[in-house]
Amino acid sequence: MDDKGRVSVPAWLREEFGTTSLVVTKGIEASLWLYPPEGWKKLEPGLRSRAKTLPTKEANKFQHKFLLPAREIEIDKTGRIALPQPLRDYAGLSRECIFLKNGNMIELWDTARYDIYQSQIDADVPGILDNMDPIDFTIAEI
Numbered sequence: 253m254d255d256k257g258r259v260s261v262p263a264w265l266r267e268e269f270g271t272t273s274l275v276v277t278k279g280i281e282a283s284l285w286l287y288p289p290e291g292w293k294k295l296e297p298g299l300r301s302r303a304k305t306l307p308t309k310e311a312n313k314f315q316h317k318f319l320l321p322a323r324e325i326e327i328d329k330t331g332r333i334a335l336p337q338p339l340r341d342y343a344g345l346s347r348e349c350i351f352l353k354n355g356n357m358i359e360l361w362d363t364a365r366y367d368i369y370q371s372q373i374d375a376d377v378p379g380i381l382d383n384m385d386p387i388d389f390t391i392a393e394i
Contacts, residue, residue, distance in 0.1 A: 253345055257334055257336070257345075258328075258335070259333060259335060259345075259349050261274070261332070261333060261351065265358055270288075271289065272326065273324050274325055275287045275291075275322055275323065275324050276322070276333070278343075282343055283360060283365075284361075285358070286333075286357060286359075289324055291357065302314075303315050323339070346364070349362060350366050
């Protein structure tokens, strides 16, 4: 990320999502979530309807977490997006960032924060696997 808060979206993600803009909002674990506008248009009504099922205070918190911070940001000619300062602050983004494709969205993390989070995941995975039906990781077809 540069001093103006611009970060280059990897070419493979731009190609895969085939969009000239992304909707950016807060993620759960101090990351940002990026959606193609068409994907966000499909997701947003469901989020709004789920918020309506909550008591008022919780609905407001939910909306302030995911819906209200959402911004559509143009991808410039060089493949960069300029992230608003409040979203950069929330995710603790510094110079080094990592993009992760997660289904139909992208997660954007500060690299150092992601490394810490990944260490926590590594410590938690054995317990998570103990609570799941067994998985045979050897059956992937080539």
